[in-house]
Amino acid sequence: MSGIFNLIASGISAFGQMQAAQAQQEAARLNAFNTETDKVRVKIQTVQNHNDRLEQWRSNTSTNKSMFFAMGRDVSSDASVKAYLNKQKDIVGEDADRIDYMGQAQMAKLQQQATAMRIEGRARMQAGRIGALTTIATGINDYRTVR
Numbered sequence: 629m630s631g632i633f634n635l636i637a638s639g640i641s642a643f644g645q646m647q648a649a650q651a652q653q654e655a656a657r658l659n660a661f662n663t664e665t666d667k668v669r670v671k672i673q674t675v676q677n678h679n680d681r682l683e684q685w686r687s688n689t690s691t692n693k694s695m696f697f698a699m700g701r702d703v704s705s706d707a708s709v710k711a712y713l714n715k716q717k718d719i720v721g722e723d724a725d726r727i728d729y730m731g732q733a734q735m736a737k738l739q740q741q742a743t744a745m746r747i748e749g750r751a752r753m754q755a756g757r758i759g760a761l762t763t764i765a766t767g768i769n770d771y772r773t774v775r
Contacts, residue, residue: 655749
């Protein structure tokens with residue numbers, strides 16, 4: 629009679645292990661989803677930062693041209709004014725590229741994290757299955773031994 633109880637207990641334990649493994653895999657999926665949501669947020673923020681920097685440059689350029697004009701300098705023909713404005717244009721281009729690169733790097737990092745979370749969830753599920761099968765096999769073996 630004791631053998632059958634051990635066999636039933638092994639089945640219940642194996643079921644619990646499978647439930648725990650499924651819960652861990654689902655938690656990993658949810659974490660990966662949240663991480664990918666963060667990736668989308670970073671993408672949007674990167675575009676906004678890029679556009680904000682360009683808008684700041686446009687505004688500054690307009691202000692600078694007005695100031696040069698007020699000082700009596702011809703914005704269209706003064707070589708030093710052109711050089712200054714071109715340098716500012718180069719700087720904003722570099723800034724925008726840097727903003728884009730940092731955003732892409734952050735998005736890649738988040739994608740890698742999400743992938744790792746999914747892999748870990750699958751591994752935990754597999755470990756739970758193996759644990760459950762081992763528990764059942766041990767229970768069957770103990771049942772046969774006791775019987």
